[in-house]
Amino acid sequence: MQIPDITGGMPAIDHHSHASVSRFRTVRQIEEHFATAHMEANVPAEVYDAFIAARNQGDAAALARLEADHGTQTLLDRGLLFRSTTFFATALREGCRQLYGPDADWDTQMRTAQEWGARGPSFTYDAAADLADTPIILTDVPYLDRTVWNPTRYRQVIRVDAYLYPFHTTETTLRGTEYQRFHTTFGNVLRTELKQYGMDTPPASFDAYLQFVDASLERRINEGAVALKLASAYVRPIDFGRAEQAEAQAAYESFAAGRSGDRRALENFLARRAAQVACDRGLPLQVHVGMGHPEPGMLMANTAPFLLEGFLNTRSLNRLKITLLHGGYPFSSDCAALVQTYGNVYLDFSWMPYLHHFYLRQKLAEWMEILPANKLLFGTDTAAPEFHVAAAHYARDSLNVVLDQGYQRKVWSAQQTEWLAQRILWENTAELYGLDMPRRA
Template sequence: MASPDITGGIPAIDHHSHASMARFRTVDQIDRQFATAHLEANVSAQTYAAFITARNAADTATLELLEQQHGTETLMRQGLEFRSTTFFARALREGTRRLYGPDKTWDAIEATAQDWGTRHPTYSYEQASRVANTPVILTDVPRIDHTVWDRQRYRQIMRIDPYVYAFHPGQTEELRGTEFQRFHGGFANVLRQELQHDGMTEPPARFDDYIQFMDASLERRVRAGVVGLKIASAYVRPINFEPASAEAARTAYEGLAAGRAVDRQPFEDFVIQRAAQYAADHGLPMQIHVGMGHPEPGMRISNSAPFLLETFLNIKSLNRLRVTLLHGGYPFSSHVAALVQTYGNVFLDFSWMPYLHHAYLRLKLSEWMEILPANKLLFGSDAGAPEFHVAAAHYARQALNDVLHDGCERGVWDARQADWLAKRILWENSAELYGIDPKDVTGTPAGQERAAALAH
């Protein structure tokens, strides 16, 4: 028996997405992006790296040669078949149906998706936002063109990691997969663009000059519209950010600039704390990735364990820094709740989970909502594809309906509290954290008329 629709009609703020980052991809292409682990485990590291390089470059000749020599495409098809039983695969197709037409045949749905993909760059995501009832979307992207993407709906979260890894080669011979290299490559690209903005081709030799550059870059980007900062460093190192003095950071930085092999961590930790202090002083929330990453080797999951953050969270000057731990911290979901319960300035986002877990999300929501204050839990999608944006909103609402109804049946909450919790989790908590005007959420969704206009 279905639970009452407690969340029906309540708008949502997507606290964590990657809207505007991804180009149009078919369902098959999205599936393939997340199905490389089986291939990686059945070919040499060199063959896997060659496959990823050729795939990213759309080098069909090399891909055909790799299939002939190593069976790479055959392994990819096997991986896709094995992953077809996951909730991820189910959610992708459900989101696709809900977005493009639940009553259409699959062929008609694919034709509609292809058509939308040829329209205005924002068209598909505007339709997804309408279907999901998400008038505001916080998007973690390196850049966002607000002449194309509506400023009121799409609000940028900026990663500070590019500033942390000056002079990092971004290569390792030790780790499997390509995640480590891919993240370092992305960090390096952003840093290069920021340096070029200030007329530099590489980081300055002097530490003080680099810090001056970083401070000015942060300030400029926040003035341009960034509403929050993010740390994604769990993909490339442990998140045990320790206090570091300026002198220790200077020694490390200037050693790296001179090409010496030195311990990078004092410099990295100093930059992270400085950016966090900037966020605290300017009222900017900070998101931190905790828990596992993508379904491909490269990230060490132990590097992302939430309790590694305890020293960072105990820095006295950061007591007013509003920190959100992302993705429910899976598989450390109870550990994350312990930190959020302990620290009044720490919050919990469950993006990514609605389209990866089904029963588990309900279980953890029940645990979190019973132990955490009403202002601590945030909905998010972690979606770069509009299909997953719709799926995340649908399954999050479904899970909340079930947990709230069950809690009312057990006497944990009364009907008024259940309704209040639904609104707090779906949008009010994010609105308070980021200073978002409630009218932008509960009024006419920003850009809805624009989406209708684009349809013509």
Template sequence: MSMELEVVPAGLARVLEELPLVDHHVHGATSHDLSRTAFEELLGESDRPVPDWMTRFDSQLGFAVLRHCAPVLGLEPFCPPEEYLARRARIGAHEANRLLLGASGVGHFLVETGYRAEELLGPSGMAEASGAPADEVVRLESVAEQLAAAGCGAGEFGRRFAEALWERTGDARGLKTVAAYRCGLDFDPAPPSADEVAAAAGRWLEEGGRLRDPVLVRHLIWTGLERGLPLQFHIGYGDPDIDLKRSDPLLLRGLIELAEPTGVPLLLLHCYPFQRHAGYLAQAYPAVFFDVGLALTHVGARGSALLAESLEVAPFAKILYSSDAWGPAELHHLGALLWRRGMARVLGEFVLEEEWSVAQAVRVATMIGAENARRVYGLGG
């Protein structure tokens, strides 16, 4: 990757190009070939079909694919979508994954496996395709739903979920909750009683479906805190299944304060359009960390503006890198590339304006790109 940005001091550009990133929240790359329709559907967060009068290539993300992924597959930048997809089909998903994941320069993947995992490469598959280590992040709601599917009485749900979680996470690096999707973040932050959990479990097990009861979501979160692994929260931007106004991280303040004695790191993921709210929480509470993954890929050429806002009030030791890529390996590659380019622009301007030294810029880039995640998740290196 060449920065080709006049504002970037050479030493900073070199560090950003060569830095082995830690992608602390990512999903697997698609393990099978994709039709044009399937590929385009994965270029957005909407769960609705793409109208026949438009293409998702006409977006910041679509333009970024044609600009930055085409050369990785041996094509000229800005080639037509038809040419890009034809090339992708010729080389196949396995080779596309190898090229794009390898070109990302990610040095470690933390792979969340709780959503349609059968369609994606798991941690071992990601490691094989990329040549970089990959570990697992376990979704709390998935463990609970698997327990229910295997058969579990309401009265024993609380105890058996804890047992299942400990067993399921023996080699995991972290946990994740999608409470923002299931019930919103405006839930009672206190741990529920055993009687409340049993009653809520009885209602859920009788009705079936996805786990949405806020009492059970609270139980999962507090059991996760007892497990002691870093706990990730989906925040903000996502598909239409989420009520965006109920996914503001400020709604978690009560839980953050109650959970503080545990010392468990709380990772706020994505955060758009609440990145400034997340930054406030990160500077106010020692256990809170955040990233601007997912949105960074979708804003494309506007990534530097998003990154600049994330750097406003939060201590730099509290910000991490993630792509939240799910599906096409283009998203894994672009997450890393757009982060590198955006950070180069933002930090380069700080240096040229003589607000920061080059050494400070290099240190912050290294912290956010890799060192903070290695410390939080105990990755070493």
């Protein structure tokens, strides 16, 4: 039976992406970036660390030595072969097919990708957004060059995590490099922001540090950020419990003096302070919940959405609009329970359209039957234009299937199916962020 195209002709807002965050990457480089787990599990930990460092630095000689001594590239190739059966691989190929020529062979598509990549940092993403009919894309990046990336289309979301770890290091006993990578990013952003205010290191006084954080956040919001985000699930539990300012101050000033302190009290106080800023400014707060990248480093237990309950029950934050990202896989039903319970909590299913096929349809059916019509948000969660196209394609496809099945089961009327599609694809995000959709030509 043919599924009706309920979403056809409807624009979409990409609620969560990383557009502009990375330079042009070939499809091979994209695949390798997400295929390191097999190699990590088959070499000594220090060899894996050396491989990631050499790859990040583009050190071809070091990579050649690691392959000769440990077979790192051979293991990576083997991992790619194993991952070729995943929906991730299927979606990447489909995105390339649609973006670079549905009737072209693979080599021609890759030549087109190279040609487009040479035409400027935003050219291919603009083409992908036009094809996907996503006139607005929210992008989680530290800084956005609005002279290159059209500010009408690309709206910046900024992470507040950089402010939570003023005296942190990347040292860890964990496997993989996720923990180190995220703390490195947080530290780089913090140093960049400190330099904006004439500082090389955090000030000795906690009051001075809070003044800096307030000024930095205010400036970045005034420059165009439309939301704040917490990505700390990659490095710690997301409970963000209550902490008094005196506790946070004692910890901060102890660290500033080179001593130890209650790191969690400091982090929690700063996270809640940033959330209050978002609430007071009427900005949504995005929170990463659930699985991370396919590499050891993140502790899954740290990402469970029920850890947020104490934070969500903060009375002064009852009007803060909070979006839980990525459908919270594998805690997708737990996320729905929170979103159903709290009127100010929403659920985005970015990342899922190009990682899951059958599972996404199952969860959409579950979510759409239990959640109010204003609670679900479409997103892609990608820096790769190929995945942007694929995610939009498969999200629409899944919505068409689930809405039609619901209509056949008499869950929704025909009018409600169209309304739900429109709400999920763009209206919910537009209302949440106060966005006006551009007029069509």
